[in-house]
Amino acid sequence: MTRWKRAFAYAATTPVMLLGASAVHAADHLDAPALRTAGAGDRDINDLYAFQSPVDANNSVLILTVNPFAGVMNPFGTTSPTTFGTDVDYQFEVDTDGDAVPDITYSTTFAAPVAGQQAFTMLRNGTPFATGTTGVNNAVSTGGMVTAGLFDDPFFFDLVGFNDGFNFTGDDTFAGAAVSAIVLELPSSDFGATNVGITARTVVGGNQVDRMGRPAINTVLIPTARKDEFNMADEANDFAAFGDDVNAAIAGLSSQANADALTGVLLPDVLTFDTTSADGFLNGRRLFDDVIDAELNLLSEGAVTGDLVDGNDLPFQSVFPYLAVPEPAAAGVLMLGGLAVRRRTRR
Ligand SMILES: [Ca+2]
Ligand SMILES: [Ca+2]
Ligand SMILES: [Ca+2]
Numbered sequence: 001m002t003r004w005k006r007a008f009a010y011a012a013t014t015p016v017m018l019l020g021a022s023a024v025h026a027a028d029h030l031d032a033p034a035l036r037t038a039g040a041g042d043r044d045i046n047d048l049y050a051f052q053s054p055v056d057a058n059n060s061v062l063i064l065t066v067n068p069f070a071g072v073m074n075p076f077g078t079t080s081p082t083t084f085g086t087d088v089d090y091q092f093e094v095d096t097d098g099d100a101v102p103d104i105t106y107s108t109t110f111a112a113p114v115a116g117q118q119a120f121t122m123l124r125n126g127t128p129f130a131t132g133t134t135g136v137n138n139a140v141s142t143g144g145m146v147t148a149g150l151f152d153d154p155f156f157f158d159l160v161g162f163n164d165g166f167n168f169t170g171d172d173t174f175a176g177a178a179v180s181a182i183v184l185e186l187p188s189s190d191f192g193a194t195n196v197g198i199t200a201r202t203v204v205g206g207n208q209v210d211r212m213g214r215p216a217i218n219t220v221l222i223p224t225a226r227k228d229e230f231n232m233a234d235e236a237n238d239f240a241a242f243g244d245d246v247n248a249a250i251a252g253l254s255s256q257a258n259a260d261a262l263t264g265v266l267l268p269d270v271l272t273f274d275t276t277s278a279d280g281f282l283n284g285r286r287l288f289d290d291v292i293d294a295e296l297n298l299l300s301e302g303a304v305t306g307d308l309v310d311g312n313d314l315p316f317q318s319v320f321p322y323l324a325v326p327e328p329a330a331a332g333v334l335m336l337g338g339l340a341v342r343r344r345t346r347r
């Protein structure tokens, strides 16, 4: 194992060992202590996507997922719900002028489930924008479509191999896992700008409890003691508040020169997106973008090129809502069982 791999493996696995559990926090699944408590999955943002619609180049698609390993007990001993919290405000935020302060907020709240479905309301900057129910596609009156519900987790990563000293086997640790997702497709003109910064956040009782822009920033680059603080902070202050932490983390994984070059790129934690481009990560993020490979390359200065998992376990849909339909929850149970078995047999 190279010096770099030892450093990265140590940084990645140490918090896990302290928790006495297998690591399942990536990209932003279970990323901070406050989100690992029972029932908190419905406010734990896993991933954020923003991409030009493959069906209509004039449209943008925004997707956020919550409820990591929905309905299945995770290695932290808690189980995520399979529904949206009625006390949670789920937000896509759009910065249209590059100051990392959001200018547009699409905010969604849900009613309690009735016969397996939840009614929801989406506001745009406080004004009614769309309504719908989970499990079906709902038209947005100003153009576009919105849905919410249970889907296959679109994130793919050999996290077991990562935690096993980079002995990647190509097994997708997230295969079979389900998440709750909100999918919004809308005319890109609604942003009023073509180069925008997207963030997702969850707010409970007026308090922000999770947020993310690019994948794995909090999980990989923020010290464990500050992960909750990071989730509750505003991205506009990221460089001042967390720049030293991120710089030190990257330097520990590669070199000081790489850290100095990347810190100002990765902070503030905003998913930058040119709506006129069909390109993917680092331009926004498409469902099939191999963001783990991209970030392993960046953070290792090319020493680690990938995890051998090149795509999702299930095919994405070519039309709205693009996500794959979920497998039965039992598949998730088997997956976690398999994780435990694999880890035992290696020792
Ligand atoms: Ca999270
Ligand atoms: Ca702004
Ligand atoms: Ca999947």
Ligand SMILES: [Ca+2]
Pocket: 156, 157, 290, 292, 293, 306, 307, 308, 309, 310, 311
């Ligand atoms: Ca990969």
